[in-house]
Amino acid sequence: MAYEAQYYPGATSVAENRRKHMSGKVEKLREVSDDDLTLVLGHRAPGSDYPSTHPPLAEMGEPECSVREMVEATPGAKAGDRVRYVQFVDSMYNAPSTPYFRTYAAAINFRGVDPGTLSGRQVVEARERDMEEVAKFQLETEMSCPALASLRGATVHGHSLRLPEDGIMFDMLDRCRLENGVVIMHKDQVGRAIDKKVDFGKPMSEEEAAKRTTIYRVDNVAFRDDAEVIEWVHTIFEKRTAYGFKPE
Amino acid sequence: MADDRKKMFQKDLEIKFTKAHGDNKMEGGEITDKKVTYYRLGVDQNPRKVEMRKAGQEMADKRGLVGYNPMMHCGGIPLGQRALTPSFISGTDMMVESDDLHYVNNAAMQQMWDDIRRTTIVGMDMAHETLEKRLGIEVTPETINHYLEVLNHALPGGAVIQEHMVETHPALVDDCYCKIFTGDDELADEIDPQFLININKQFPEEQAEALKAAIGKTTWQAAHIPTVVSRTTDGAQTSRWMAMQVGMSFIAAYNMCAGEAAVADLSYAAKHAGVISMGDMLPARRARGPNEPGGISFGHMADIIQTSRVDAEDPAHVALEVVGAGCMLFDQIWLGSYMSGGVGFTQYATAAYTNNILDDNLYYNVDYINDKYDGAANKGTDNKVKATMDVVKDIATESTIYGIENYENYPTALEDHFGGSQRATVLSAAAGSATALATGNGNAGLSGWYLSMYLHKEALGRLGFFGFDLQDQCGATNTFSFQSDEGLPVELRGPNYPNYAMNVGHQGGYAAIASAAHAGRGDAWAVNPLIKVCFADDMLPFDFTAPRKEFGRGALKEFEPAGERSLIIPAR
Numbered sequence: 001m002a003y004e005a006q007y008y009p010g011a012t013s014v015a016e017n018r019r020k021h022m023s024g025k026v027e028k029l030r031e032v033s034d035d036d037l038t039l040v041l042g043h044r045a046p047g048s049d050y051p052s053t054h055p056p057l058a059e060m061g062e063p064e065c066s067v068r069e070m071v072e073a074t075p076g077a078k079a080g081d082r083v084r085y086v087q088f089v090d091s092m093y094n095a096p097s098t099p100y101f102r103t104y105a106a107a108i109n110f111r112g113v114d115p116g117t118l119s120g121r122q123v124v125e126a127r128e129r130d131m132e133e134v135a136k137f138q139l140e141t142e143m144s145c146p147a148l149a150s151l152r153g154a155t156v157h158g159h160s161l162r163l164p165e166d167g168i169m170f171d172m173l174d175r176c177r178l179e180n181g182v183v184i185m186h187k188d189q190v191g192r193a194i195d196k197k198v199d200f201g202k203p204m205s206e207e208e209a210a211k212r213t214t215i216y217r218v219d220n221v222a223f224r225d226d227a228e229v230i231e232w233v234h235t236i237f238e239k240r241t242a243y244g245f246k247p248e
Numbered sequence: 249m250a251d252d253r254k255k256m257f258q259k260d261l262e263i264k265f266t267k268a269h270g271d272n273k274m275e276g277g278e279i280t281d282k283k284v285t286y287y288r289l290g291v292d293q294n295p296r297k298v299e300m301r302k303a304g305q306e307m308a309d310k311r312g313l314v315g316y317n318p319m320m321h322c323g324g325i326p327l328g329q330r331a332l333t334p335s336f337i338s339g340t341d342m343m344v345e346s347d348d349l350h351y352v353n354n355a356a357m358q359q360m361w362d363d364i365r366r367t368t369i370v371g372m373d374m375a376h377e378t379l380e381k382r383l384g385i386e387v388t389p390e391t392i393n394h395y396l397e398v399l400n401h402a403l404p405g406g407a408v409i410q411e412h413m414v415e416t417h418p419a420l421v422d423d424c425y426c427k428i429f430t431g432d433d434e435l436a437d438e439i440d441p442q443f444l445i446n447i448n449k450q451f452p453e454e455q456a457e458a459l460k461a462a463i464g465k466t467t468w469q470a471a472h473i474p475t476v477v478s479r480t481t482d483g484a485q486t487s488r489w490m491a492m493q494v495g496m497s498f499i500a501a502y503n504m505c506a507g508e509a510a511v512a513d514l515s516y517a518a519k520h521a522g523v524i525s526m527g528d529m530l531p532a533r534r535a536r537g538p539n540e541p542g543g544i545s546f547g548h549m550a551d552i553i554q555t556s557r558v559d560a561e562d563p564a565h566v567a568l569e570v571v572g573a574g575c576m577l578f579d580q581i582w583l584g585s586y587m588s589g590g591v592g593f594t595q596y597a598t599a600a601y602t603n604n605i606l607d608d609n610l611y612y613n614v615d616y617i618n619d620k621y622d623g624a625a626n627k628g629t630d631n632k633v634k635a636t637m638d639v640v641k642d643i644a645t646e647s648t649i650y651g652i653e654n655y656e657n658y659p660t661a662l663e664d665h666f667g668g669s670q671r672a673t674v675l676s677a678a679a680g681s682a683t684a685l686a687t688g689n690g691n692a693g694l695s696g697w698y699l700s701m702y703l704h705k706e707a708l709g710r711l712g713f714f715g716f717d718l719q720d721q722c723g724a725t726n727t728f729s730f731q732s733d734e735g736l737p738v739e740l741r742g743p744n745y746p747n748y749a750m751n752v753g754h755q756g757g758y759a760a761i762a763s764a765a766h767a768g769r770g771d772a773w774a775v776n777p778l779i780k781v782c783f784a785d786d787m788l789p790f791d792f793t794a795p796r797k798e799f800g801r802g803a804l805k806e807f808e809p810a811g812e813r814s815l816i817i818p819a820r
Contacts, residue, residue: 100710162660173322229706244735
């Protein structure tokens, strides 16, 4: 019988959304052009070549190695791209994703990624073109709402703060704004001004965000009510505790 | 359990978030609002920041080299894009500026650490045996009193044997002294009261009897070398300074020969055989001697804090005071300065002892436990619930979900604890301390701590930062293992326990769990009765019965520290 990944327990919409994020089977909601993505990431000028840190692997005369033969290098590694990052901040007020589920989504569905998971932000480091693939995937799909999630390389403060009146997650560096009903980004990840306003489209409505979110909240789907998830956490906890105890 | 209690943080958050402070325009709204106006007023909104900016400008003008300038933040976007708000010290009515809880800006915090670092406990019995059995010198209460009079001259830096000696100025070292304590009531009655830590007077009767039984007829010196000496040197100096002055004082008090071999025995006893340090020496990679914060076990910390003897009937309060003291010392000073640097650690640590958010969670847990487990959270030994996995799961789960729901129902509470590390500490400290209170078992409390971390992470999809996430997610595996290098009773763990060496914000919580287990039982001490008695001394500049209040006094500039140098610097 073929194994079918189960990803996550739970009988609620939040648990179901977590399974979707982990499986990568998420709905595409918007288009972000390559040039716009390059602009907001801020690592190079749109249209410019990828800076490299070594020649293409094919030109390097790599040593014989069974692992190298078994594992095909990612496009970025093949080309010799430098390692660059994309970092997301997700509001605790029903942003679609959360740091751990961004990490799981990246680690399960993409190769050559190095995710880092914190409370207020989640970073993925990878060869530049590989990273861009992850970034685009997460920006274009239901994993992100332009009002409740944003790209922030530094000064990430905001995930836990009350929302401003316009519903755009607080950003000390004011990288995102609501203009004419759509969210635009006029600074790059680290807050440097960019040449154009990049349009990320309309914010999700409160109802849509509540439906798509992966965070439990007492005013939406309470963690307390997802008995299967709590039971699963208890099981993991007990097994780890018993394993370490080793009473013999 | 129906949650119809009034939240203990409600008043604090209402004043913090719905009243104007300085020029921050925070007047109005409710603490349950999910939206707010951000005025982006910068540092101009906050009186302390304005004062600091002015001081930075004056300093730059005076020295001709720039320094503090808030416009250096984020390339010209200063702090204060959100409202800068003060905080209440938990368990008090003191509202303080957040900046004033950095230990550099808080004399009480500095003094707490000074008072611990400059303390050593030295046994008298080995020295007395040397005098009596080897030299045939009679030791009586009268000679002990005389010796203590000599020692209290010598310990601060007074000469007792040689001619033409330099000495320290008494007004610079007036915080230095030595008292003694014993479990022997008859001997205690004979000691001049000025030299005695009177166990019967300082502790409730039940605790006093337990302490005296543990100490027995042994006698101990509680010595505090000068703050200024300890600050100029380090914690490892404390026992050395004490040993030198002990040796000289014995020579003077008992008319010994300054060079006779017995003096070496007295020194050996004072430096090694009969000395109790507050903290153990650390391994080379941490490179600290004894009496530095990284070596202070959580059990020692629980014993240093004295709330258990003045509010024994409220063990939750005892644990909360240990949280405050532990977070300040272990996070703000040890991890925040010894092991790292900068200012971020203050944000982590203060979450656990400001605005009553942790207090509310823990007292909710007390009610929950008392309702469900027949008063198990009250002080006592016969009322405890057996430490089983089911009990750990029940208490830690209820506590954690209650705390998470507070953050969800009160967006201002979430905004106050705006970092996941802060929330992780608070939620787990509540869960761990409550489990320890109910079971009287510190490691059951520790188990509750780790379950809380798992639940928190799964509920919110986030926890803290990798540095402690990793350790909090693997800690359950060594909670009950006491095999070498794998685990320890929580009382004997400390900041340098392998999994805790980077546990930012957590170590005060661990100390609280150690404290809660014993305070919950009504024990007179957690690990070491000598340390408990040593700090039961009203003469210490820092009041160890109420560390959080002392931090508040420090922030409000009401605290009088020791070791000041105004006597030897130009008058201003």
